[in-house]
Amino acid sequence: MKKLLKLVKGNRLLYIAAIASIAMSTFLAMLEPMVIKTTIDSIIVNTPLNVSPFIEKLIKLFGGKGVVSRNLWICSLFLITLTVIRGIFLFLRGKLAAKAAENIAKNIRVKLYDHIQNLPYGYHVNSKSGDLIQRCTSDVDTIRRFFAVQLVDIGRAVFIVTFALIMMLSLNKKMTVIAMVIVPFIFIFSYVFFKKIKHNFEKADTQEGVLTSVLQENLSGVRVVKAFGRQNFEIEKYEKQNKRYRDLNFNLIKLLSNYWSISDLLCMTQIGLVLIAGIYYANKGEISLGTLVVFNTYEGMLLWPVRQLGRILSDMGKMTVSLKRITNILETPVEQEYGKALKPDIKGEVTFENVSFKYDKDTKILRNLSFSVKKGETIAIVGPTGSGKSSLVHLLLRLYDYDSGSIKIDGIELKDIERKWVRNNIGIVLQEPFLYARTIKENIMISKLDSSDREIESAATSAAVHEVISSFEKGYDTVVGEKGVTLSGGQRQRVAIARTLIKDMPILIFDDSLSAVDAETDRVIREELKKKSKDNTTFIISHRISTVMDADKIIVLNQGKIEGMGTHKDLISKDGIYKRIWDIQNSLDAFSEDEEEALSE
Numbered sequence: 001m002k003k004l005l006k007l008v009k010g011n012r013l014l015y016i017a018a019i020a021s022i023a024m025s026t027f028l029a030m031l032e033p034m035v036i037k038t039t040i041d042s043i044i045v046n047t048p049l050n051v052s053p054f055i056e057k058l059i060k061l062f063g064g065k066g067v068v069s070r071n072l073w074i075c076s077l078f079l080i081t082l083t084v085i086r087g088i089f090l091f092l093r094g095k096l097a098a099k100a101a102e103n104i105a106k107n108i109r110v111k112l113y114d115h116i117q118n119l120p121y122g123y124h125v126n127s128k129s130g131d132l133i134q135r136c137t138s139d140v141d142t143i144r145r146f147f148a149v150q151l152v153d154i155g156r157a158v159f160i161v162t163f164a165l166i167m168m169l170s171l172n173k174k175m176t177v178i179a180m181v182i183v184p185f186i187f188i189f190s191y192v193f194f195k196k197i198k199h200n201f202e203k204a205d206t207q208e209g210v211l212t213s214v215l216q217e218n219l220s221g222v223r224v225v226k227a228f229g230r231q232n233f234e235i236e237k238y239e240k241q242n243k244r245y246r247d248l249n250f251n252l253i254k255l256l257s258n259y260w261s262i263s264d265l266l267c268m269t270q271i272g273l274v275l276i277a278g279i280y281y282a283n284k285g286e287i288s289l290g291t292l293v294v295f296n297t298y299e300g301m302l303l304w305p306v307r308q309l310g311r312i313l314s315d316m317g318k319m320t321v322s323l324k325r326i327t328n329i330l331e332t333p334v335e336q337e338y339g340k341a342l343k344p345d346i347k348g349e350v351t352f353e354n355v356s357f358k359y360d361k362d363t364k365i366l367r368n369l370s371f372s373v374k375k376g377e378t379i380a381i382v383g384p385t386g387s388g389k390s391s392l393v394h395l396l397l398r399l400y401d402y403d404s405g406s407i408k409i410d411g412i413e414l415k416d417i418e419r420k421w422v423r424n425n426i427g428i429v430l431q432e433p434f435l436y437a438r439t440i441k442e443n444i445m446i447s448k449l450d451s452s453d454r455e456i457e458s459a460a461t462s463a464a465v466h467e468v469i470s471s472f473e474k475g476y477d478t479v480v481g482e483k484g485v486t487l488s489g490g491q492r493q494r495v496a497i498a499r500t501l502i503k504d505m506p507i508l509i510f511d512d513s514l515s516a517v518d519a520e521t522d523r524v525i526r527e528e529l530k531k532k533s534k535d536n537t538t539f540i541i542s543h544r545i546s547t548v549m550d551a552d553k554i555i556v557l558n559q560g561k562i563e564g565m566g567t568h569k570d571l572i573s574k575d576g577i578y579k580r581i582w583d584i585q586n587s588l589d590a591f592s593e594d595e596e597e598a599l600s601e
Contacts, residue, residue: 101148130213157305348537380548383557433496435484
């Protein structure tokens with residue numbers, strides 16, 4: 001309940017006005033049967049008007065009982081007037097509730113999006129994007145529908161039950177008691193039923209998230225699917241999850257069908273009891289025919305909210321599940337600043353002292369790493385797959401915090417520097433760069449929004465991509481596809497490099513970001529980087545020795561430990577992983593050259 005009240009915050013006046021409109025429209029609806037009673041008793045039965053004190057006061061406004069009995073068109077006019085006024089209140093109710101619901105949905109979406117942006121990197125690594133998308137769209141819409149429709153129905157049900165009971169008690173107390181005999185059983189049955197099947201709603205919602213994840217994953221990797229001819233496998237995988245989703249929903253439908261059948265039986269039994277009792281009392285002369293008719297009308301009105309209680313509880317069940325799924329995200333702690341959150345003027349000196357790190361309790365990724373990097377130096381990191389190269393970069397960017405040891409930038413403990421400040425001063429180019437479905441110009445200037453055209457072209461030139469972009473019909477205004485799919489792998493990486501270089505940051509990281517370019521382009525980019533980043537500390541992660549051989553210092557990682565450190569000349573003079581990689585790549589390069597010569601002959 002507290003969570004719901006928090007969501008309503010800021011829209012309470014709208015809901016108060018909506019509740020007032022519900023109360024007025026319900027009250028006017030309760031007057032309509034009394035007008036019909038007056039008409040029946042006056043014309044058909046031809047009995048003196050016998051109405052409640054409140055209705056009697058209304059009749060006096062039209063000239064008293066005698067005038068109304070002789071001019072029953074007044075009843076029709078009054079009925080039409082009530083209907084028109086009630087329609088106005090119904091319109092206001094719907095408009096106000098809908099506006100409040102849309103405001104709430106908008107606020108939830110903004111809050112969710114903002115919170116997701118600030119969640120730890122590890123959360124995103126372990127979460128499925130399809131499930132997150134489903135929570136931000138489908139689950140939010142479920143809550144929106146609750147506040148727009150179900151909450152209004154709950155308010156309407158409360159007022160209908162209250163007003164109907166008051167009217168029925170004013171007509172005949174014994175009949176009112178009979179009219180309420182089965183109602184408590186219907187309510188208890190509804191409450192128990194929907195409490196027990198709540199987990200069915202949770203299963204269906206969770207499976208919808210799985211289905212969305214499968215679809216999102218397939219669409220993201222459609223090129224891989226087609227390249228390996230895996231369409232049938234993907235179709236079968238989707239059909240399997242879709243069938244499970246259908247079965248869960250079908251099971252829900254069966255359960256709800258049972259509910260509606262039983263609740264219908266109980267409601268019809270209640271109406272039957274009222275009819276039998278009403279006929280009995282009418283024959284005895286204790287109530288008029290008009291009273292019998294209006295009593296049955298009120299009984300129908302009374303049973304409506306009870307009858308609809310199942311649907312309301314059903315939708316509430318869905319809403320609570322959706323709210324829980326959204327709350328799970330919002331209650332996940334965002335990245336915290338455990339240190340002093342300093343914002344120093346970063347120069348680029350980096351020191352690792354006995355740094356160890358593990359993603360979970362059992363697997364240690366980095367073990368007692370120690371090395372230092374001076375401002376302006378280029379440091380290369382090489383090693384087998386899984387040796388911890390990217391993990392080292394993650395620590396430097398504070399995507400994760402190290403478990404033990406110390407990492408310092410310019411002598412300041414990394415944990416004491418604000419995360420955002422660290423990332424604003426460290427530029428990174430990933431092995432698989434992400435490009436937005438925007439123009440090339442917009443993608444390059446993302447890291448520096450006030451970049452001039454000259455700066456953009458200069459960065460593109462340094463990344464050896466300016467000539468390629470200029471060859472496009474629209475040049476820098478060329479729109480790349482989703483994730484840059486219209487560009488080749490090498491072009492995407494070079495655009496990403498330009499995006500990093502355009503903002504002059506003291507520390508640069510290239511995480512195997514030249515793997516998709518040819519050797520000549522690799523050489524051109526490295527030469528440009530030397531010119532452009534004389535004052536920048538540069539980390540280069542690569543499997544290609546030719547990319548790292550000119551580095552001031554090369555660190556060789558193996559199983560999370562430093563196996564070797566030095567210049568290219570130092571490392572190839574010693575037997576180790578680096579020399580073995582160098583020998584293998586040299587042999588492959590020599591073979592390729594011989595093959596090219598043979599083909600040219």
